[in-house]
Amino acid sequence: MNSVVLIGRLCADPELSYTPNTQTACCRFTLAVDRPKRQGEDAGADFIRITVWGRQAETCDRYLAKGRQVAIHGRIQTGSYKDRNGETVYTTDVVADRVEFLGSAGGDNSRSDGSYQRNGSNYQPQNNASQNGDKQLGFNDLPQGFSTMNEDVPWG
Numbered sequence: 332m333n334s335v336v337l338i339g340r341l342c343a344d345p346e347l348s349y350t351p352n353t354q355t356a357c358c359r360f361t362l363a364v365d366r367p368k369r370q371g372e373d374a375g376a377d378f379i380r381i382t383v384w385g386r387q388a389e390t391c392d393r394y395l396a397k398g399r400q401v402a403i404h405g406r407i408q409t410g411s412y413k414d415r416n417g418e419t420v421y422t423t424d425v426v427a428d429r430v431e432f433l434g435s436a437g438g439d440n441s442r443s444d445g446s447y448q449r450n451g452s453n454y455q456p457q458n459n460a461s462q463n464g465d466k467q468l469g470f471n472d473l474p475q476g477f478s479t480m481n482e483d484v485p486w487g
Contacts, residue, residue: 333406335425338433339364340400342378347392358388360395362403362425380424381405391430400434403427 345360362381368374381403383391395401405427414420 335403335405335407337362337364337379337403337425338400339376339379339403341395341397343397345392345395347388356385356388356392358383358391360391362401380422381427382408382424383427383430387427387430394432399432402431402433404429404431 339362342361342363345358347356347358349356359380359382362379363376364379366375366377403425405425408424408426410422410424411419412422
């Protein structure tokens with residue numbers, strides 16, 4: 332079984348590209364994942380390269396930015412290539428099947444309604460109305476009996 336679940340923050344804005352033949356979207360970014368802190372040691376982090384494909388890749392490029400917290404579910408993929416000097420370089424990446432946006436990047440650009448749109452390094456609010464004038468449901472338009480939570484983790 333090859334299954335990976337990670338929670339971390341983006342180290343930089345994601346990079347979107349398209350495959351030459353099929354024009355399939357590919358989004359890549361690096362995720363900083365905290366290591367467990369042990370008594371008497373400094374907490375460290377692992378920097379893991381993430382690859383997302385298809386429509387989800389376009390969504391990641393549009394809404395994610397440096398510092399944004401995400402949860403990733405995917406699989407490990409290894410590979411290799413020859414560098415300019417002819418040396419073999421081995422790679423390990425996580426290919427994400429699912430990306431969940433968590434928390435916010437913080438700072439003055441985060442919005443309480445959960446709507447983000449990356450524009451350079453700044454967040455811009457989403458337009459909550461569609462082109463035909465219909466109101467789309469936003470993060471604050473929850474059904475009766477549901478509520479939002481401000482905590483990153485509701486337990487512990």
